Amino acid sequence: MADARPRLRPLEAFPVEHDGQRLIALRDPSGFTDQVIMLPMPLLDLVSLFDGEHSLEEIRGILHARHGDGAPSVEQIATVAQGLDEHGFLDGERFAERRRAVETAFRESPVRPAAHAGGAYAGEPAALAAQIDGFFAHADGPGVTALSETSTDGHPPLRGLIAPHVDFHRGGPTYAWAYRELLARSDADLFVILGTCHAGMADPFSVTVKPFETPLGPVPVDREFVERVSRRYRDDLFTSEAAHRSEHSIEFQAVMLQRLLGERRPFTIVPVLASYVHEAVWAGCDPEGDRRVPRFIDALLETMAATSRRVCLVAGVDLAHVGPRFGDPAPNTPEFLAAVERDDRNMLEAVVDGDATAFYASIAHDGDRRRICGLSPIYTFLRALPGVRGRLVRYSQWPDREGAVTFCAAAFP
Numbered sequence: 001m002a003d004a005r006p007r008l009r010p011l012e013a014f015p016v017e018h019d020g021q022r023l024i025a026l027r028d029p030s031g032f033t034d035q036v037i038m039l040p041m042p043l044l045d046l047v048s049l050f051d052g053e054h055s056l057e058e059i060r061g062i063l064h065a066r067h068g069d070g071a072p073s074v075e076q077i078a079t080v081a082q083g084l085d086e087h088g089f090l091d092g093e094r095f096a097e098r099r100r101a102v103e104t105a106f107r108e109s110p111v112r113p114a115a116h117a118g119g120a121y122a123g124e125p126a127a128l129a130a131q132i133d134g135f136f137a138h139a140d141g142p143g144v145t146a147l148s149e150t151s152t153d154g155h156p157p158l159r160g161l162i163a164p165h166v167d168f169h170r171g172g173p174t175y176a177w178a179y180r181e182l183l184a185r186s187d188a189d190l191f192v193i194l195g196t197c198h199a200g201m202a203d204p205f206s207v208t209v210k211p212f213e214t215p216l217g218p219v220p221v222d223r224e225f226v227e228r229v230s231r232r233y234r235d236d237l238f239t240s241e242a243a244h245r246s247e248h249s250i251e252f253q254a255v256m257l258q259r260l261l262g263e264r265r266p267f268t269i270v271p272v273l274a275s276y277v278h279e280a281v282w283a284g285c286d287p288e289g290d291r292r293v294p295r296f297i298d299a300l301l302e303t304m305a306a307t308s309r310r311v312c313l314v315a316g317v318d319l320a321h322v323g324p325r326f327g328d329p330a331p332n333t334p335e336f337l338a339a340v341e342r343d344d345r346n347m348l349e350a351v352v353d354g355d356a357t358a359f360y361a362s363i364a365h366d367g368d369r370r371r372i373c374g375l376s377p378i379y380t381f382l383r384a385l386p387g388v389r390g391r392l393v394r395y396s397q398w399p400d401r402e403g404a405v406t407f408c409a410a411a412f413p
Contacts, residue, residue, distance in 0.1 A: 007042040007052030008193040010199075014325035014403065022156065025079035025401040026089060030199040031246030032102055032113070038247055042319075046072065046080060056081070057202040058333050092298060103242045111218060112271075114255075115246045120167040121255060128215045132259045135172035135181070138329040140396075146180040148258075158312055159188040160412035162351070162378070163256070165196065165316040166405055170398045176377075177394040179256050179410035185413065186298050188312035189267045190222055191257060192300070192384075194377035195249030195316045197240075197275040204276035204376070205296050206240035212271065219254040222268035222325045225303060229270070232299035249316040249377070274376035277360065281368045287360050297383045304384070317374020318407045319344050325403030326371055328369055332404045337397060344406050345395065347372070352390040352410060356382035388412050 008283075012027045016038065023038045026047075039047060045066070047360045056074050072080075086088050088098050106112075122128040137144045163178035164171040182188075197206070209226055211218040230237050244250070244402035250271045259266055280287040288294045304311050320340050323332045349360035356379050363372060372378075390412035398405045 003077070004081065005052050005055050006045065006050040006084070008050045009089060009091050009095065010277065011089060012343075032095070032099055032239045033120040035087045035089075037084070038168065038314070043080065047084075048081065050081065050084070050159040051190060052091070052359045059239045060190060061197070061362065064161070068289050102245070106242055106245045109210065112183075112208055112212040112244055112251075114215060116251055117215050120169075120248060123215055124338065125215045128255070130260055131168065131172075132175075135168075135176035138173045138176070140173035141176040142180045146176070146183060147181065149184040150264075154296050155185045156413040157310075158182060158188070158382060158411060158413055159388055160313040160315070160390065160406060162184075162315045162381065162390075162410040163253060164318055164396075164407035164409070165252050165374075166195065166318050166398065166407050167248075168252070170405065171396065172408055174394050174396045174407055174409050175252075175256060175324070176409050178411075179260055179409040180336070182312070186299060186312050187267065188310045190270065190311045191253075191267060191309070191314050192225075192270045192272060192304075192311060193250045193314045193316060194272050194274055194319075194380050195247060195253070196374050196377055197243050197273040198245055198249070198328060199243065199247070199340060199374070200278075201240040201243045201275050203240040203395075204274065204293050205237060205274045205380075206291055207237045208241050208244045208245050208271055210244070212251065212269070212313075214251075214255045216255070216257045216258045216262055219258050220268045222270055222309070223328075224266075225307060225309070228306070229296075229299050231358065232302050233292075234299075237296075240273070243275075243382060244271065249273075253314050253316045270351065272380075274380050277363075277375035277379050280360075280366065281375070285366075297380060300384050300391050303384075313381055313384055313412075315377040317377050318345075318405055319372055319374065320370035321373055321403070322370055323400065323403040325400075331401040331408070332399065333401075334399075337399050337404055340404070341395070341397065343370060344408075345392075348392055348408065351378060351382065352392050353402070354382055354385060354387065354389050354412070385412055 011031050015024045018024050024044050026037045037070045056077050060074050117123040122131045164174050209223050211220050279289050347362045391411050393409040395408045
């Protein structure tokens with residue numbers, strides 16, 4: 001056992017307080033385990049050495065050099081490693097078996113299950129309908145009359161919509177402002193939903209043709225449209241399909257669409273997860289340097305142009321993530337969040353101008369300091385709507401001292 005070299009998987013780590021004690025929480029953004037492990041601060045020093053490079057004996061030696069006789073024994077280190085391994089937090093054969101089982105179950109499932117029902121949003125049909133309706137009635141919402149609005153000939157049809165993907169209890173009214181635009185200005189029967197892949201993936205884009213389950217009924221995927229995009233793309237859009245299993249950025253849009261349109265008219269979706277712009281920012285390179293990126297965008301544009309369906313693009317995105325929970329050294333203050341809003345709004349000027357190049361430049365110049373969560377879907381959205389200008393409908397912040405999130409609603413006729 002002393003020769004084992006434990007390696008932590010890619011995890012989210014953030015500070016929390018529990019019973020007056022400062023802890024570090026570890027969570028798996030890929031959803032292979034829904035456990036959240038709370039580490040006392042002294043254990044952080046130990047776990048940071050689980051990098052796959054050090055044996056338990058070597059870890060013990062490093063900690064002894066730092067802390068003297070207060071360092072844990074090899075047996076104690078092994079116990080910590082074993083606990084993390086049992087819960088799916090370490091790379092290794094046990095996790096590989098867990099991953100194979102989870103991904104096999106997803107591949108064999110005829111549907112994409114409602115992964116976040118009963119958690120991020122209400123799990124019972126009546127409660128979910130009331131929850132979403134409440135977003136419109138909320139003091140910060142557009143009003144309940146918006147629920148009865150229908151698209152009219154007096155408005156140009158909606159070609160694109162940017163909506164949040166933050167959990168409903170934080171972003172509800174902003175979802176309502178976004179989807180009010182859709183109710184009032186869209187007769188679309190096909191929604192191409194571009195979502196953030198929070199866990200990242202090996203491919204820049206991934207689709208699934210599994211219907212999306214919701215408490216209000218399944219949302220069907222347009223298989224024919226997906227097949228036509230796939231043929232034009234000339235690459236495999238399903239290699240990273242398992243990323244859809246627990247990703248919420250598309251699920252939340254499917255739930256909103258099903259509530260607001262499910263009883264009005266039939267519609268289908270095309271769910272597309274995207275993950276490539278963050279990678280380009282980190283590498284300091286062109287976001288379309290991977291030839292698969294422009295090839296997919298061209299395939300999407302050509303397929304939208306060729307279809308007889310009424311298509312609307314929807315980007316399920318959030319904006320800034322700031323504060324200690326996301327790696328910043330100090331708690332958020334009103335002054336700091338005001339500066340975040342200023343920077344967000346400057347970035348959003350490029351977005352509503354429909355300028356993908358300026359949008360990317362606004363992020364790249366500071367290395368994505370605010371951790372914009374929707375980079376890849378927004379960039380793809382803008383490239384897939386060339387020459388289309390939009391309007392910022394709503395800008396919102398969830399102003400938590402430890403971890404603030406910003407998001408918006410924008411409409412593109």
